Amino acid sequence: MDKALAAKQLEAVLKQASAYTGKGSVASYIPELAKEDPGQLGVSICLPDGTLLSAGDADVRFTLQSISKIFSLIIALCQNGQKQVFERVGKEPTGDPFNSIIKLETIKPHKPLNPMINAGAIAVAGMIQGKNIEERLNSIVDMLRKMTGNPSICVNEAVYCSEKRTADRNRALAWFLKDSGILTTDVEETLDLYFQHCAIEVTAKDVARMGMVLAADGINPQTGERYVPEEVARICKTFMVTCGMYNASGEFAIDVGIPAKSGVAGGIMATVPHKMGIGVFGPTLDDKGNSVAGVELLRLLSQEWKLGIF
Amino acid sequence: MDKALAAKQLEAVLKQASAYTGKGSVASYIPELAKEDPGQLGVSICLPDGTLLSAGDADVRFTLQSISKIFSLIIALCQNGQKQVFERVGKEPTGDPFNSIIKLETIKPHKPLNPMINAGAIAVAGMIQGKNIEERLNSIVDMLRKMTGNPSICVNEAVYCSEKRTADRNRALAWFLKDSGILTTDVEETLDLYFQHCAIEVTAKDVARMGMVLAADGINPQTGERYVPEEVARICKTFMVTCGMYNASGEFAIDVGIPAKSGVAGGIMATVPHKMGIGVFGPTLDDKGNSVAGVELLRLLSQEWKLGIF
Amino acid sequence: MDKALAAKQLEAVLKQASAYTGKGSVASYIPELAKEDPGQLGVSICLPDGTLLSAGDADVRFTLQSISKIFSLIIALCQNGQKQVFERVGKEPTGDPFNSIIKLETIKPHKPLNPMINAGAIAVAGMIQGKNIEERLNSIVDMLRKMTGNPSICVNEAVYCSEKRTADRNRALAWFLKDSGILTTDVEETLDLYFQHCAIEVTAKDVARMGMVLAADGINPQTGERYVPEEVARICKTFMVTCGMYNASGEFAIDVGIPAKSGVAGGIMATVPHKMGIGVFGPTLDDKGNSVAGVELLRLLSQEWKLGIF
Amino acid sequence: MDKALAAKQLEAVLKQASAYTGKGSVASYIPELAKEDPGQLGVSICLPDGTLLSAGDADVRFTLQSISKIFSLIIALCQNGQKQVFERVGKEPTGDPFNSIIKLETIKPHKPLNPMINAGAIAVAGMIQGKNIEERLNSIVDMLRKMTGNPSICVNEAVYCSEKRTADRNRALAWFLKDSGILTTDVEETLDLYFQHCAIEVTAKDVARMGMVLAADGINPQTGERYVPEEVARICKTFMVTCGMYNASGEFAIDVGIPAKSGVAGGIMATVPHKMGIGVFGPTLDDKGNSVAGVELLRLLSQEWKLGIF
Incomplete structure (x- = not known):
C-alpha cells in the first residue's frame, strides 16, 4: 500500500462522503448527543505497522455508544x-x-x-x-x-x-x-x-486502533501482544457482519462488505481482516441509527480499495 | 325472586361447579398466592334490597388483584x-x-x-x-x-x-x-x-356488594347514596364485558353474558344490571388467569336464572 | 314512544350527524365502492310493531360488506x-x-x-x-x-x-x-x-328490519315467525358488542353502547334489544373502516333515547 | 492441499458427523420428502482444479429446495x-x-x-x-x-x-x-x-461444483468461463452468510463461518472463497430446517481445515 497515495484517496473519499452529512440528523433521544455539530466527518485508518492515516474530524471526541x-x-x-x-x-x-x-x-x-x-x-x-x-x-x-x-x-x-x-x-x-x-x-x-x-469517549483514531486489533485476530500486530483471544475476536467480527449495523446489517454487508459496528453518537468501527482497522465519526444518523456519511464513506473506501470480505 | 329457592339453587350450582376446582392451578408467579388451598369455592349474591345469599367459602379472604x-x-x-x-x-x-x-x-x-x-x-x-x-x-x-x-x-x-x-x-x-x-x-x-x-383483601360477600353498586348504576339501592357517577359506572360495566375476563372476555360474554372482572387470586366480581351483584372466589385458574370453577359457577347461574344481558 | 316526536328527533339527529360526512373518505380498495357519493347519510328505524321511521338517504342501495x-x-x-x-x-x-x-x-x-x-x-x-x-x-x-x-x-x-x-x-x-x-x-x-x-345489496330500511329481528331474539315480532334460533341471535348480538365495529368496538361500546355491525360500504346494523332495529348508511369511513357520520348518528341517538345496554 | 490426506480426513469427518443423523427428522410437510431414508449422509468437495473429493452418499439424488x-x-x-x-x-x-x-x-x-x-x-x-x-x-x-x-x-x-x-x-x-x-x-x-x-434434482457432487463456481467469483476456475457476474456472486455469498441457514444463520456464521445455503431436502451448498465448493446431503433436519448431520459435518470440516472466513 502506497501510504501517500492512500492518504490522498482518503481525503478524496472524505470529501465525497461529506455531502451526506446533511442527509440524516443527530441522535435526539439523548439530549447531550443532540448538541453535536451535524457537519462533522472524520476517518482514521490504522495499518498493521501502526501507521495512522486520517482525514477530517479524526481528533474529535465522541462516545462509543x-x-x-x-x-x-x-x-x-x-x-x-x-x-x-x-x-x-x-x-x-x-x-x-x-x-x-x-x-x-x-x-x-x-x-x-x-x-x-x-x-x-x-x-x-x-x-x-x-x-x-x-x-x-x-x-x-x-x-x-x-x-x-x-x-x-x-x-x-x-x-x-x-x-x-x-x-x-x-x-x-x-x-x-x-x-x-x-x-x-x-x-x-x-x-x-x-x-x-x-459513554466511553474516544476519537476516530482510537477506534481505528481498536479495529486493527480485531483485524489482527486480537493482537497488536507490531508487538504481538494479545488483548483478545483469537476465538473471541473471530466471534466479534462475525457479529459485526450479521448484526453490527443494527437492522441495516444485511444491506451494509452487501453494499460495503466489511465487519463493522456503529453507535448512535455517529461512530463506526470497521475491521478489514489482516489489513486495517477503520474508525469513522459522523454524527448525523439515518433512520436505523447509523452514521449516514460514515456508511457512505466506508462504501466508497471499500469500493476504492476492494476491502469487502465476500 | 324467591330467596329460599334461590339459596337452594345457589348451593346446587356451587356443588356442581366445585368439580372444576381441580381443573386449573393456583397462581404461581406471586409466591404468597401459591399457598392458597386449591379446593376452595365460594359465592355470594347481593340483591338490591341488601340481602346476601351465599354458599361455600364466602367468608374466606382473598386479594382483589x-x-x-x-x-x-x-x-x-x-x-x-x-x-x-x-x-x-x-x-x-x-x-x-x-x-x-x-x-x-x-x-x-x-x-x-x-x-x-x-x-x-x-x-x-x-x-x-x-x-x-x-x-x-x-x-x-x-x-x-x-x-x-x-x-x-x-x-x-x-x-x-x-x-x-x-x-x-x-x-x-x-x-x-x-x-x-x-x-x-x-x-x-x-x-x-x-x-x-x-393486594386489597376482601371476601366474596364484599365483592357481591361492590357488584351490586355497579348494577345499581353507582348507588346503594337501599339508601340511594351515590358512590360512583352513573356515567362512570356505565363505562366500567362496558369494560367488564369487552375486557373484564382477560383474553377470554369474548368467550365469557357469549357463554355467560354478564359484565364481570376477574383477578388472579381467584376472585370474580359480576354485575347483573339492576338485579344483583355477584362475588365469586375460587383460586384455581385456567391458562388465561380466570378462576376455572368461578367461571363455571357463573355460567350455570346465568343459565339457571337467565342473567345474560344479550 | 311518540312516533311523530321520534320522527322529528330522527331528522334532527340526521342533520347534526351530516356534518361528519366530510370527515372520512369512501372505501378506496374496492373500486366500485370508491364511486359512491360521499355526502350521503340515511337512517331507518324499525319498531317491534313493524313501523319504519326514516330520514335522509334511507332508500339508497348499498352492499352489506x-x-x-x-x-x-x-x-x-x-x-x-x-x-x-x-x-x-x-x-x-x-x-x-x-x-x-x-x-x-x-x-x-x-x-x-x-x-x-x-x-x-x-x-x-x-x-x-x-x-x-x-x-x-x-x-x-x-x-x-x-x-x-x-x-x-x-x-x-x-x-x-x-x-x-x-x-x-x-x-x-x-x-x-x-x-x-x-x-x-x-x-x-x-x-x-x-x-x-x-356484495348483497340492501337499503337502510332493509337493515333496520334485520336489526329488529335480532332485537326480538330472532323472530318477527308482529307475526311471531322465527328466522333465527334464540341462542344464535344472542351469540350474534354478543359478537356485535365485542367485535362488531372492527378494532373500534370497545370504543363504540362505551360511547354508544348498542350492539352493532358495520361494513365498509358505509352501512351499520344496530340492534336495541326488544326495542328497535336501526339501519344506517353513510359511505365515508374513518381509519378503522366504520362510517364516520353513521357512528356519530348512533351516538346522538343513543344519548337522546337512552338506548345503551350498559 | 494433500488430496489423499484430505480424502481421508473427509471420511473421518463424515463418520463422526453420521452420529447426528439420528438427531433430527426428515421434512414431513412435503409428503414426497418424508419418504427419504433418514440415515443417509454424503459430502463432496470441489477444488479449483476440478478435483472432486467425496464421501458417503455423494451420488444420492435430492432436490435443491x-x-x-x-x-x-x-x-x-x-x-x-x-x-x-x-x-x-x-x-x-x-x-x-x-x-x-x-x-x-x-x-x-x-x-x-x-x-x-x-x-x-x-x-x-x-x-x-x-x-x-x-x-x-x-x-x-x-x-x-x-x-x-x-x-x-x-x-x-x-x-x-x-x-x-x-x-x-x-x-x-x-x-x-x-x-x-x-x-x-x-x-x-x-x-x-x-x-x-x-424441485430441481442434484447430488452432493453437483452442489460442490456449484459452490466452487461461487467460490471462484462466478467462473469455472479451470476454463475461466464465467457463469455468474462477479458482483452477483459476491451478493449471493453475502446472503449465504447473513440469511443462508434460515433463522440459524447467525449461529452458523459463528460456529462454522462459511457462506452456505441449506434446503429442507437436507442439502447444503457451502462456498469457501477461492478454495472450494462443498455439497452436503443429510435429510434429517433440526427445528430450523437445516440438516443436522450436515451442519455438524461442516462444523468439523471448518475446524479441521480452518475454512472460516472470519
Missing part, C-alpha cells in the same frame, strides 16, 4: 466462556430496531436474539464480573486503553448522566430480562454499567 | 375526567395476555389498549391524585369500605410485599410507559400504588 | 352447531385491523380469533353447506328476504366482481387458513361465496 | 439489475422462520426482508423473465447444467407435484405479495416456477 457492545461482549466471553454467555443471549440477527422489546416476548426461551441489540447488550453487562461497578467498568476501559495505547480514555460523565436520565426504554428491556431470569444481577446497577460503557 | 383495576379506573375518571384518562389509555380489547408488552411497541401512539390489562392499569394508577401514595391508595380503599359497608377492608401486606418482589414484568411495562410519556409520575411509586390496590 | 358476516355466521351455526363452528373460529376480539394476518401465525392453534374479522368470516363461509355456491349463497339471501319482507334483495354483480378482482389480501388469509386446516373447502369457491355475500 | 433460491436470485439479478430487484425484496436477515408471514404486514413498505425466506424467493421468482414458465425455469436449469457440467439435471416431477399440492402457506405468502404490489405476475404461475426450481 453501541460500539462498546463489542467490548463488553469480549470481557463477558473472557470471564464466563462461550457456553455460559450464549445460554443467556443468542447469535441471530433480528430484523427489528435495536431497542425493540417484541421478540423478548414472542421468542421462547425469552433470551435476546444477539448481543448487539440493546436487550442483548444489557444481558451481557449483567455477566461482567467484578466486586463493584467501577471494577466491572474498568475491565472494559483498561482493555481499550491497552488496545489504543491511549491511557486517557474514560467515560464522558455528561453523556453518561444524560443517558441515564433518558433511558427508560432500556429500563423496560432490563426489567423484562430480569423477569425472564436472563438478568440475575441488580437492574439499576447493570444499567449503570451499560450506560457508562456506552 | 385485577378486580381492583375497576376501582382505580373509577377514581381516575372521577379525578381527571374521561377526556384526560382516555388520552393515555384506550378502550379496545386486545386479544393478548394481560401482561403482554408487544402492542405497546406496535400500536401508534404507544398507549395501552385498555385499562384492564396490566399496562393500562399501571397508566391509570399514574393518574390517581393525592399528596402521597397513602392518600392515593386511601381514595380507593375508602370507596370500597363505603360500597361494602365493611370498614375493615385493607391491604394484605404479605401479598403486597410478595407481589412487589416478583413484579419485574410489571416494572418492564411501567418503564415502557414512562418512556412513551404515558406515565409521568415516579415509576416505583406508581407501581407501589398498583401493587397495593391489587 | 362486513354486516353480512353476521348472517353467514347465523347460517353456519344453524347448519353445524356451536361446537363445530367454534372449533374453527374463536370468540375473542383482536385489537387488530380487520384484514390482519399476524395472529393467524402467532396464536396457537392457528384459528381466527373471531368470525367478524375477515379471516374468521372466510372460515365461516367454508362451513356453509350446500351442493354448490349458488345454494350456499341462497341460504343467506333467502333468510334476508324473509327477515326484511323484501324479495328483491340480491347480489350487486358489479361490486361482487370488483371485489373479486381486488381481494388478494383475502386470498392470502384464505390460503393461510387452508394451510392450517381451518378451511377444508375449495379456496376460490369459498372466497367466491364470501365476496358474494359481502 | 431452498438452495435454489440462490440461483433464482442470480437469474433475477442478471435480468433486472440490483436496483429493480432490491426495490421488491430487502437485504436484511429476519430472525423469523422461513415461512413466516408476520413481517410482511408489520414492516413498511410490505416487501420481504430478504430473498432467502420463502416470501422473498417468491418475489424473486416473479421477476424471472421469459415467455412462459418453461423458458423461465430453463434459465435456471441451464445455468446449473453449465456450472456442474451435468446436462441431466432436471426437475423431479414427483417432488414438484407433491410440493405443489401441499404449499398452501406459500400461496398465502404469494397472495399477500400480490396484494402489496410486490408480485405483479400471475400468482399460480409464479408459484409453479418456484415449486419447480425448488
Whole structure:
C-alpha cells in the first residue's frame, strides 16, 4: 500500500462522503448527543505497522455508544466462556430496531436474539464480573486503553448522566430480562454499567486502533501482544457482519462488505481482516441509527480499495 | 325472586361447579398466592334490597388483584375526567395476555389498549391524585369500605410485599410507559400504588356488594347514596364485558353474558344490571388467569336464572 | 314512544350527524365502492310493531360488506352447531385491523380469533353447506328476504366482481387458513361465496328490519315467525358488542353502547334489544373502516333515547 | 492441499458427523420428502482444479429446495439489475422462520426482508423473465447444467407435484405479495416456477461444483468461463452468510463461518472463497430446517481445515 497515495484517496473519499452529512440528523433521544455539530466527518485508518492515516474530524471526541457492545461482549466471553454467555443471549440477527422489546416476548426461551441489540447488550453487562461497578467498568476501559495505547480514555460523565436520565426504554428491556431470569444481577446497577460503557469517549483514531486489533485476530500486530483471544475476536467480527449495523446489517454487508459496528453518537468501527482497522465519526444518523456519511464513506473506501470480505 | 329457592339453587350450582376446582392451578408467579388451598369455592349474591345469599367459602379472604383495576379506573375518571384518562389509555380489547408488552411497541401512539390489562392499569394508577401514595391508595380503599359497608377492608401486606418482589414484568411495562410519556409520575411509586390496590383483601360477600353498586348504576339501592357517577359506572360495566375476563372476555360474554372482572387470586366480581351483584372466589385458574370453577359457577347461574344481558 | 316526536328527533339527529360526512373518505380498495357519493347519510328505524321511521338517504342501495358476516355466521351455526363452528373460529376480539394476518401465525392453534374479522368470516363461509355456491349463497339471501319482507334483495354483480378482482389480501388469509386446516373447502369457491355475500345489496330500511329481528331474539315480532334460533341471535348480538365495529368496538361500546355491525360500504346494523332495529348508511369511513357520520348518528341517538345496554 | 490426506480426513469427518443423523427428522410437510431414508449422509468437495473429493452418499439424488433460491436470485439479478430487484425484496436477515408471514404486514413498505425466506424467493421468482414458465425455469436449469457440467439435471416431477399440492402457506405468502404490489405476475404461475426450481434434482457432487463456481467469483476456475457476474456472486455469498441457514444463520456464521445455503431436502451448498465448493446431503433436519448431520459435518470440516472466513 502506497501510504501517500492512500492518504490522498482518503481525503478524496472524505470529501465525497461529506455531502451526506446533511442527509440524516443527530441522535435526539439523548439530549447531550443532540448538541453535536451535524457537519462533522472524520476517518482514521490504522495499518498493521501502526501507521495512522486520517482525514477530517479524526481528533474529535465522541462516545462509543453501541460500539462498546463489542467490548463488553469480549470481557463477558473472557470471564464466563462461550457456553455460559450464549445460554443467556443468542447469535441471530433480528430484523427489528435495536431497542425493540417484541421478540423478548414472542421468542421462547425469552433470551435476546444477539448481543448487539440493546436487550442483548444489557444481558451481557449483567455477566461482567467484578466486586463493584467501577471494577466491572474498568475491565472494559483498561482493555481499550491497552488496545489504543491511549491511557486517557474514560467515560464522558455528561453523556453518561444524560443517558441515564433518558433511558427508560432500556429500563423496560432490563426489567423484562430480569423477569425472564436472563438478568440475575441488580437492574439499576447493570444499567449503570451499560450506560457508562456506552459513554466511553474516544476519537476516530482510537477506534481505528481498536479495529486493527480485531483485524489482527486480537493482537497488536507490531508487538504481538494479545488483548483478545483469537476465538473471541473471530466471534466479534462475525457479529459485526450479521448484526453490527443494527437492522441495516444485511444491506451494509452487501453494499460495503466489511465487519463493522456503529453507535448512535455517529461512530463506526470497521475491521478489514489482516489489513486495517477503520474508525469513522459522523454524527448525523439515518433512520436505523447509523452514521449516514460514515456508511457512505466506508462504501466508497471499500469500493476504492476492494476491502469487502465476500 | 324467591330467596329460599334461590339459596337452594345457589348451593346446587356451587356443588356442581366445585368439580372444576381441580381443573386449573393456583397462581404461581406471586409466591404468597401459591399457598392458597386449591379446593376452595365460594359465592355470594347481593340483591338490591341488601340481602346476601351465599354458599361455600364466602367468608374466606382473598386479594382483589385485577378486580381492583375497576376501582382505580373509577377514581381516575372521577379525578381527571374521561377526556384526560382516555388520552393515555384506550378502550379496545386486545386479544393478548394481560401482561403482554408487544402492542405497546406496535400500536401508534404507544398507549395501552385498555385499562384492564396490566399496562393500562399501571397508566391509570399514574393518574390517581393525592399528596402521597397513602392518600392515593386511601381514595380507593375508602370507596370500597363505603360500597361494602365493611370498614375493615385493607391491604394484605404479605401479598403486597410478595407481589412487589416478583413484579419485574410489571416494572418492564411501567418503564415502557414512562418512556412513551404515558406515565409521568415516579415509576416505583406508581407501581407501589398498583401493587397495593391489587393486594386489597376482601371476601366474596364484599365483592357481591361492590357488584351490586355497579348494577345499581353507582348507588346503594337501599339508601340511594351515590358512590360512583352513573356515567362512570356505565363505562366500567362496558369494560367488564369487552375486557373484564382477560383474553377470554369474548368467550365469557357469549357463554355467560354478564359484565364481570376477574383477578388472579381467584376472585370474580359480576354485575347483573339492576338485579344483583355477584362475588365469586375460587383460586384455581385456567391458562388465561380466570378462576376455572368461578367461571363455571357463573355460567350455570346465568343459565339457571337467565342473567345474560344479550 | 311518540312516533311523530321520534320522527322529528330522527331528522334532527340526521342533520347534526351530516356534518361528519366530510370527515372520512369512501372505501378506496374496492373500486366500485370508491364511486359512491360521499355526502350521503340515511337512517331507518324499525319498531317491534313493524313501523319504519326514516330520514335522509334511507332508500339508497348499498352492499352489506362486513354486516353480512353476521348472517353467514347465523347460517353456519344453524347448519353445524356451536361446537363445530367454534372449533374453527374463536370468540375473542383482536385489537387488530380487520384484514390482519399476524395472529393467524402467532396464536396457537392457528384459528381466527373471531368470525367478524375477515379471516374468521372466510372460515365461516367454508362451513356453509350446500351442493354448490349458488345454494350456499341462497341460504343467506333467502333468510334476508324473509327477515326484511323484501324479495328483491340480491347480489350487486358489479361490486361482487370488483371485489373479486381486488381481494388478494383475502386470498392470502384464505390460503393461510387452508394451510392450517381451518378451511377444508375449495379456496376460490369459498372466497367466491364470501365476496358474494359481502356484495348483497340492501337499503337502510332493509337493515333496520334485520336489526329488529335480532332485537326480538330472532323472530318477527308482529307475526311471531322465527328466522333465527334464540341462542344464535344472542351469540350474534354478543359478537356485535365485542367485535362488531372492527378494532373500534370497545370504543363504540362505551360511547354508544348498542350492539352493532358495520361494513365498509358505509352501512351499520344496530340492534336495541326488544326495542328497535336501526339501519344506517353513510359511505365515508374513518381509519378503522366504520362510517364516520353513521357512528356519530348512533351516538346522538343513543344519548337522546337512552338506548345503551350498559 | 494433500488430496489423499484430505480424502481421508473427509471420511473421518463424515463418520463422526453420521452420529447426528439420528438427531433430527426428515421434512414431513412435503409428503414426497418424508419418504427419504433418514440415515443417509454424503459430502463432496470441489477444488479449483476440478478435483472432486467425496464421501458417503455423494451420488444420492435430492432436490435443491431452498438452495435454489440462490440461483433464482442470480437469474433475477442478471435480468433486472440490483436496483429493480432490491426495490421488491430487502437485504436484511429476519430472525423469523422461513415461512413466516408476520413481517410482511408489520414492516413498511410490505416487501420481504430478504430473498432467502420463502416470501422473498417468491418475489424473486416473479421477476424471472421469459415467455412462459418453461423458458423461465430453463434459465435456471441451464445455468446449473453449465456450472456442474451435468446436462441431466432436471426437475423431479414427483417432488414438484407433491410440493405443489401441499404449499398452501406459500400461496398465502404469494397472495399477500400480490396484494402489496410486490408480485405483479400471475400468482399460480409464479408459484409453479418456484415449486419447480425448488424441485430441481442434484447430488452432493453437483452442489460442490456449484459452490466452487461461487467460490471462484462466478467462473469455472479451470476454463475461466464465467457463469455468474462477479458482483452477483459476491451478493449471493453475502446472503449465504447473513440469511443462508434460515433463522440459524447467525449461529452458523459463528460456529462454522462459511457462506452456505441449506434446503429442507437436507442439502447444503457451502462456498469457501477461492478454495472450494462443498455439497452436503443429510435429510434429517433440526427445528430450523437445516440438516443436522450436515451442519455438524461442516462444523468439523471448518475446524479441521480452518475454512472460516472470519
